[in-house]
Structures are given as structure tokens and as C-alpha cells.
Amino acid sequence: MPRKRRRVSNxxxxxxxxxxxxxxxxxxxxxxxxxxxxxxxxxxxxxxEKMKTFRLGSDFFNQPCISLAxxxxxxxxARKLPDGKExxxxxxxxxxxxxxxDDASHSTRxxxxxxxxxxxxxxxxxxxxxxxGMYFCLNVSSQGEGAAVxxxxxxPLQSLDTMRHLRNLRRKENGKALKDWELCNGPSKLCQALxxxxxxxxxxxxxxxEVWLERGTEVLGDQDIIAAARIGxxxxxxxxxxxxxxxxxxxxxxxxxxxTAERNTT
DNA sequence: AGAGGGATCTTCT
DNA sequence: GAAGATCCCTCTC
Numbered sequence: 001m002p003r004k005r006r007r008v009s010n011x012x013x014x015x016x017x018x019x020x021x022x023x024x025x026x027x028x029x030x031x032x033x034x035x036x037x038x039x040x041x042x043x044x045x046x047x048x049e050k051m052k053t054f055r056l057g058s059d060f061f062n063q064p065c066i067s068l069a070x071x072x073x074x075x076x077x078a079r080k081l082p083d084g085k086e087x088x089x090x091x092x093x094x095x096x097x098x099x100x101x102d103d104a105s106h107s108t109r110x111x112x113x114x115x116x117x118x119x120x121x122x123x124x125x126x127x128x129x130x131x132x133g134m135y136f137c138l139n140v141s142s143q144g145e146g147a148a149v150x151x152x153x154x155x156p157l158q159s160l161d162t163m164r165h166l167r168n169l170r171r172k173e174n175g176k177a178l179k180d181w182e183l184c185n186g187p188s189k190l191c192q193a194l195x196x197x198x199x200x201x202x203x204x205x206x207x208x209x210e211v212w213l214e215r216g217t218e219v220l221g222d223q224d225i226i227a228a229a230r231i232g233x234x235x236x237x238x239x240x241x242x243x244x245x246x247x248x249x250x251x252x253x254x255x256x257x258x259x260t261a262e263r264n265t266t
Numbered sequence: 267a268g269a270g271g272g273a274t275c276t277t278c279t
Numbered sequence: 280g281a282a283g284a285t286c287c288c289t290c291t292c
Contacts, residue, residue, distance in 0.1 A: 113278070132273080172287080232284050233284060278282095
């Protein structure tokens with residue numbers, strides 16, 4: 001039986017030239033980890049002359065897994081397509097996968113395989129794996145052996161028309177049009193919308209030319225973050241219940257809202 | 267709003 | 280050979 005495969009046609013040409021990087025000020029070049037003031041400020045920015053944009057560097061990624069999972073919230077994931085078009089989205093939901101002790105992690109019990117080696121590579125390395133035979137998920141390795149953060153949802157900011165086009169490639173023609181908030185509200189949806197696939201596995205998010213992270217404009221505090229159980233890991237026993245999923249309270253594009261967790265957070 | 271099933275194939279046992 | 284860090288469509292309440 002011939003396999004159906006829709007052709008990836010030329011992307012929409014509408015321009016969205018507004019550049020977020022141009023609006024970034026330099027007065028917040030320092031941050032304190034966890035906002036608790038218990039560690040000295042670290043420099044996390046550098047200006048990539050080649051790309052003419054601010055981006056978060058290796059120091060940002062080199063922090064403990066849970067800390068990094070929270071720190072991702074509010075930051076901006078940027079993607080440059082081969083045709084030069086830039087897509088951006090604000091990260092609103094992540095999950096921490098701690099490594100050896102974590103039964104839900106691909107790296108549980110220190111298990112290292114061909115698939116998950118990126119989890120053991122230096123902090124900031126992207127781990128992209130295919131799931132259910134047809135989707136991709138994007139993780140970023142953190143401090144800690146085999147630990148990584150799954151990026152689950154973005155609030156689309158730039159080039160939404162292109163994101164919608166990329167998302168529609170695998171959908172029925174008769175299907176309902178995707179709302180803006182549905183473009184990236186799931187781990188594999190964001191990979192579709194930003195055209196992130198297996199070729200990004202093991203690449204460095206701090207230095208890659210096609211995808212990078214920028215400092216968001218809003219400063220978040222602990223009161224803005226909900227901690228809830230992770231999704232789709234019910235097989236993991238006790239670890240399935242641990243509050244290792246983090247999302248921005250009230251954010252529109254969170255994939256699954258946990259009302260119980262929100263009640264217990266106030 | 268929620269339940270259920272199909273799609274689809276790599277990875278590891 | 281089976282499961283899976285998912286998504287989408289359809290059916291029902």
C-alpha cells in the first residue's frame with residue numbers, strides 16, 4: 001500500500017519583521033538563580049555577533065534540572081528556518097526528568113542508549129526523540145547525570161501563519177482551523193510548529209544557528225508558577241505523582257491545567 | 267467536557 | 280514483539 005505523504009510546499013511569505021531581540025534592554029543582564037538570593041548572580045547573556053541577537057548561553061542551562069525547568073518559563077524559543085524566516089514562542093510549560101532515580105526518565109537507573117545519549121551530554125544539549133512513531137519531543141539537558149527538561153508548550157509570538165502551515169501538514173483538510181493558542185500547546189505540537197525534528201538531537205541550544213533561546217521580558221516569581229504531576233507517565237509508580245511539571249499560572253497555552261494543584265498552591 | 271480508538275514506527279527486551 | 284514523556288477525530292453526555 002502506497003504511503004501517503006503530503007509534500008512540504010513553500011511556506012507562507014507574509015513577513016513578520018518585528019524583532020523581539022531589538023526590544024531587549026541590557027539592564028537585566030544579571031539574574032539570581034531561583035530568585036531566592038542564595039547564590040551569587042551569574043552572567044547569562046552573550047551577544048552573538050554572527051546572529052545579531054541576544055541569546056541565553058551555556059551558564060543558563062548549567063543549573064539543576066528542577067531549577068532549569070522553572071527558569072525556562074517565560075523565556076523565548078526562537079527558530080530560524082532555511083528560508084530565513086524567524087519563528088518565536090514564549091515557553092509556558094516544562095517538565096523536569098531527573099535522571100537515574102527518576103522512574104519516568106528515559107535515563108532511569110543511569111540507562112544510556114543510542115537514543116538518549118544527549119541526556120548525558122553537557123547542559124544545553126538538545127535531546128529530540130520520536131514518540132508513537134510519528135511525533136517528536138524536544139528536551140534540553142541540564143546539570144545532573146542524565147537529567148533533562150522537556151519543553152511542553154509555547155505561547156506563539158511571531159510568524160504564526162508559518163506555524164499554522166507547518167501544523168496543518170499532517171491534519172485533515174476538512175479539520176477545523178487551529179486557533180492561535182492551539183499552535184504550540186503540547187510537546188509534539190511545538191516541534192511541528194517550529195519544524196524541530198530528529199536532526200536537532202545532540203545539538204547545542206547555546207550555539208546552534210537554527211534554534212536558540214532569548215530572555216523573556218517578564219520576570220516571573222514563584223507565585224506565578226504552578227507545580228503539577230507530569231503527563232503521560234502513569235507507568236512510573238510513585239514518580240508519576242511528583243510535582244515535576246511546571247507552568248505559568250493563567251497562561252493560555254498550557255496543554256493541561258491541573259486545578260487541584262492550583263488550589264493547593266495558593 | 268470527556269472517552270475511546272486509530273495512526274505509525276523507533277527503540278529496546 | 281510490545282510499548283510509548285502524543286495528537287486528532289468521532290462519538291456521547
